[in-house]
Amino acid sequence: MTTIATPRTWSLETFTDAVGDAVWAPSIHNSQPWRFRHTCDGVDVLLDERRVLAACDHYGRMARISCGAAAYNLRLALAMTGLPAQYRFGAGRTLLHLWPDRLRRPTPLESRLHHQIPHRHTNRGPFADTPVDTAAPPRLSEAARREGGWLDFVADEAALNVVAGLVRAADAQLRADPACTAELRAWSVTADHRVEGVGPAAAGAAPHPDELLTRRDFGGPVLEMTRDPARRPVVAVLGVLGDGLEDAVRAGMALQCVLLTAADLGLATALYSQPTEVAALRERLRRTVDRLHDPQLVLRFGYAPRTCYTNRRPIADVIEP
Ligand SMILES: Cc1cc2nc3c(=O)[nH]c(=O)nc-3n(C[C@H](O)[C@H](O)[C@H](O)COP(=O)(O)O)c2cc1C
Structure with missing residues (x-):
């Protein structure tokens, strides 16, 4: 009988690819106040304290929102590999720790949202006078x-x-x-x-x-x-x-x-x-x-x-x- 080995965590290559998606998140003033760490059992999302806006974001709230958005992209990207992430909040500048959940196929919704990562952007142009679909x-x-x-x-x-x-x-x-x-x-x-x-x-x-x-x-x-x-x-x-x-x-x-x-x-x-x-x-x-x-x-x-x-x-x- 052959047994299929279950990967225990994401490879460095998978992690790097997922970070490539994570960074397309929005961030306050496009300051990109995030860092990512590949650990023995998962991935950490860290706050880059040097990039917190000292004047308008004393408590780093906007920076943390930005990091949370990047973490969501990261989770979607990892889900696309068939090994989705669970997460818990961390301490200090480690905002989140992600570790592998059970193997499963990405859901159609995850695939659609993941597809939108490079297309989403902040639009500061004029909006059309077309009513938004009520749905x-x-x-x-x-x-x-x-x-x-x-x-x-x-x-x-x-x-x-x-x-x-x-x-x-x-x-x-x-x-x-x-x-x-x-x-x-x-x-x-x-x-x-x-x-x-x-x-x-x-x-x-x-x-x-x-x-x-x-x-x-x-x-x-x-x-x-x-x-x-x-x-x-x-x-x-x-x-x-x-x-x-x-x-x-x-x-x-x-x-x-x-x-x-x-x-x-x-x-x-x-x-x-x-x-x-x-x-x-x-x-x-x-x-x-x-x-x-x-x-x-x-x-x-x-x-x-x-x-x-x-x-x-x-x-x-x-x-x-
Ligand atoms: C927490 C947070 C606050 C933001 N506040 C503003 C804002 O007040 N005005 C604005 O034009 N864009 C705002 N943005 C959008 C960022 O400027 C934008 O995400 C960043 O420039 C990157 O561009 P992108 O969203 O097109 O990828 C904010 C984004 C985040 C995450």
Whole structure:
């Protein structure tokens, strides 16, 4: 009788390939604050503390959301090998430890979401005035739930105006802070081939004073016609059932599950973290959506032409020896 040997963990080659998918996650200012370590029994996802934005992210919450999004990609990539991962939260800068679950085929949903990893991107261009398919919001909320999160759509016009007002107020407050502005400038890179930060093509046009949802100003050109044709943007607030640093990692996994689901549904996405970076405004946002726990991000969904993608650092730079 022949016995088939079960691999106990992922090979270094499989790990490196999976990291190649992980790095295409979104990250605050495209700072890519992650590192990955191949261990004797699995994989660690680590926070790269040198890349945490000191001015606008003192506690490293945005960096942890970014790492959680990368961890979700990593989990999908490992699932595609037939040896999916289980995970637990780590300590210190080790955010997550992943180890092999039982061998099984990837589900059709995992395959579809994995396929979207290189196609998903943050879209700072104008969105079309086409109503979002009514089947999409429940599927996006379900995606957040699968990863322990919640995604509340802001359906009511009055509430939408409140959320937009909080984005605007937070953006103004952050812009008035010289340290945050200097940080944003440092990550608003001047060439599109740079491997980190947001280049001119991905930055989109400079935010227009009349736009409902104030986009972050990554130094894009001032254009006359930047008005967004979408009359009623589809906006949602993402959170998880907790407010700790571990919860931020969980929020990142929920975020990436939502973003890949949106890409699978043909939807463009834009992210607004300004109101969750200012404590008092985050609290007002929490009350607006009537949740017990802090909101982590504001998201926008819609139809829009593809815009320019950002780049990533070489894989060797993010692998821990
Ligand atoms: C936690 C977090 C916060 C973000 N906040 C914003 C934001 O306020 N405005 C914005 O335009 N993009 C925001 N982004 C998107 C990043 O700028 C984007 O992911 C990064 O530049 C990489 O580009 P990509 O998403 O197209 O791959 C955020 C992303 C993350 C993960």
